[in-house]
Amino acid sequence: MFAKRDKKYKSKYNMAGTKGWLENLKYNIERYMYLLHRITGVGLVLYLILHIFVTSSRMYGVEAYESAHGVIFNPIFDIGLFLVMAGVIFHGVNGLRLILNEFGLLLGKPTKPVYPYRKVLKTQKPRTLLISMIIIGLILLLIVAYELLLVWVW
Amino acid sequence: MSGKNAEKTIVMKIKRWDPDKGEFFISTFEIPVYKGMTVLEAFTYIKENLDHSLAYRGSCRMATCGTCGVIVNGKPVLACATQILHLNTDTIVVEPLKNLPLVRDLIVDHTVFFEKQKKIKPYLIRRNEEEYWDPVREYIQTPEEHEEYMQFTYCLTCALCYSACPTSGTNMNYLGPQALTNAYRFIADSRDEGTLERLEVVDSPDGCWGCHLAGSCSEVCPKGVDPALAIQLLRKKLAEEVFGYLEYKEGAKLVHTLQVAEKKTTRTYPEFTVKGAKKDVL
Numbered sequence: 001m002f003a004k005r006d007k008k009y010k011s012k013y014n015m016a017g018t019k020g021w022l023e024n025l026k027y028n029i030e031r032y033m034y035l036l037h038r039i040t041g042v043g044l045v046l047y048l049i050l051h052i053f054v055t056s057s058r059m060y061g062v063e064a065y066e067s068a069h070g071v072i073f074n075p076i077f078d079i080g081l082f083l084v085m086a087g088v089i090f091h092g093v094n095g096l097r098l099i100l101n102e103f104g105l106l107l108g109k110p111t112k113p114v115y116p117y118r119k120v121l122k123t124q125k126p127r128t129l130l131i132s133m134i135i136i137g138l139i140l141l142l143i144v145a146y147e148l149l150l151v152w153v154w
Numbered sequence: 155m156s157g158k159n160a161e162k163t164i165v166m167k168i169k170r171w172d173p174d175k176g177e178f179f180i181s182t183f184e185i186p187v188y189k190g191m192t193v194l195e196a197f198t199y200i201k202e203n204l205d206h207s208l209a210y211r212g213s214c215r216m217a218t219c220g221t222c223g224v225i226v227n228g229k230p231v232l233a234c235a236t237q238i239l240h241l242n243t244d245t246i247v248v249e250p251l252k253n254l255p256l257v258r259d260l261i262v263d264h265t266v267f268f269e270k271q272k273k274i275k276p277y278l279i280r281r282n283e284e285e286y287w288d289p290v291r292e293y294i295q296t297p298e299e300h301e302e303y304m305q306f307t308y309c310l311t312c313a314l315c316y317s318a319c320p321t322s323g324t325n326m327n328y329l330g331p332q333a334l335t336n337a338y339r340f341i342a343d344s345r346d347e348g349t350l351e352r353l354e355v356v357d358s359p360d361g362c363w364g365c366h367l368a369g370s371c372s373e374v375c376p377k378g379v380d381p382a383l384a385i386q387l388l389r390k391k392l393a394e395e396v397f398g399y400l401e402y403k404e405g406a407k408l409v410h411t412l413q414v415a416e417k418k419t420t421r422t423y424p425e426f427t428v429k430g431a432k433k434d435v436l
Contacts, residue, residue: 012176014262016252016323023228024318030369034320037366102367104390107383110305117378121369 029130030121037094040087047084078148085144093137097129160186164238166196168208169249171256181205187238193248194222194233197260209259217376220310223317224260225249230314230374251317267313270329274337274355279348280405293406299344306339306384308377315371315381327360331371331381334362338384341391347405353392362388 016023021038025031057068100106106125111118120126166183183204185196197210210233212222217235224233226248227241238246254262280286315331316322322330329337337352356362362385371381394400 012171012256013326014171014250014252014254014256015326016317016320018324020252020320020323023320024230024370024373027229027373028369030367031320031373034366034368098367102365102386102389103393104386107386110302110380110383110387112301113305113308113378115378117375118380119369119372119378120380120383121367121372 028119028121033094033097033130036090037098040091043087044084044091047087075152078151082145082148085148086141089137089140089144093133093140097133100129101126158188160188161239162187162244164243165245166200167245167247168200168260169247170208170259171250173256173258181208185238189239191238192234193224193226193231193236193238193246196238197233209257209261211261218310220312220376223251223312223314225251225317230317232312232314232376235376251313253317253319253322254313262313264311264313267311267316267330267332270333271311271336273329274333274340274352275348276336276340278340278343278346279351281347285408289408291408293345293408295344295406299406302344303339303342306335306342306379309335309339309379310377312376314374314376318370318374320368320370321364321366325360325364328364329356329361331365331385334365334388335379335381335384337362338388338391341388344403345406347403349391349400349403350395353395356388357392362392365389 021035025035054068054072058065106129107120108123108125163184163186166185168181168183169178170181171177172179183200185199187196192215194210194212194215197208197212201208201210210222210224212234213219214221215234217232220232222233223230225231226233226236227243227246230251248260250256250260251262254264254267257263278286309332311332313332319328319331321328334356337356340346341349341352365382365385367382367386369382372379372383375381391400
């Protein structure tokens with residue numbers, strides 16, 4: 001009797017799916033980092049395919065390789081390259097932060113749950129790590145921008 | 155509602171699950187709100203006055219039982235611990251929790267969630283079977299040892315963290331923040347001897363390696379359990395095990411017989427103050 005009833009009443013897994021990446025964003029900065037880390041990860045894989053496509057033109061001789069480079073040699077592709085480098089820098093720098101934090105380093109010990117509750121990611125050490133990583137990333141990004149501009153200025 | 159002055163009227167949109175048709179539909183209600191009114195009380199108001207068919211779940215009304223979890227304005231919260239006036243909006247959107255099977259309206263099925271908790275063996279494991287099944291005395295534990303896992307024992311199993319977790323949203327087999335926190339709670343317990351058994355369960359992409367430190371679980375937890383910290387500490391334990399640093403602790407010993415005996419002999423009873431009371435009554 002109950003089996004019949006169960007079949008009648010449909011049940012649905014209310015999975016958030018990849019749309020769930022965009023939820024609960026505004027409460028902590030780590031969630032934005034998570035989203036960007038995923039997006040840059042996918043973006044870098046797509047870039048890798050393009051990169052292999054361009055460099056593989058060397059198989060068909062020097063001329064083919066140079067003509068492929070001639071197509072790439074324009075400001076639009078440089079903007080793309082800048083975005084790729086921004087992705088690489090973010091993914092690398094944030095990855096370092098994740099490696100440190102995900103092995104329980106710089107997180108401290110559990111405390112008594114006394115109100116207002118402490119959230120360990122919002123304490124001093126992980127926050128300092130995050131901010132210093134953002135600063136390092138911005139410096140690297142400025143260097144990349146400078147290098148890319150040099151090609152077109154001179 | 156009588157005797158309480160309504161401060162303002164708010165619009166509550168409830169995203170409800172229809173099990174017969176297998177789809178969501180949205181009901182809109184206008185609710186007079188008084189100072190201190192919670193979302194759960196608003197549900198009760200709707201059920202009593204506006205729509206008797208609304209299905210929701212709630213029990214203790216004081217954030218202790220963990221049954222009334224819903225998503226209010228995009229954030230998983232306990233309905234009983236969320237005051238409507240504190241939300242500072244005129245329109246409130248309520249949805250059932252995510253990543254769990256829906257039953258009806260705002261009710262979700264926690265069975266999957268509890269099955270995952272069972273996987274990590276949420277009980278003390280002792281090597282001495284005889285002593286485990288027939289305990290005569292309590293185990294010794296210092297307050298410092300207790301503090302190592304105390305924070306993680308406050309979990310209500312309300313599944314808010316499970317609903318907020320982005321990994322749970324894409325991986326159905328992922329154990330979830332709650333189960334992993336519970337695993338660490340027992341591994342850090344000085345009385346427990348089942349560290350390796352539990353590490354075996356959580357050492358997989360569906361276990362603690364599925365966490366990507368988004369931190370939402372700690373953000374939504376109504377009891378300050380901080381699952382994000384527990385999962386990272388669990389990984390630390392696993393890394394220690396791989397590199398051979400893990401201290402294989404021996405479970406805490408039982409309280410010594412002599413200590414118990416001494417306590418009994420030194421205990422004093424108050425004098426009899428009632429006239430005619432017999433001493434052999436005790």
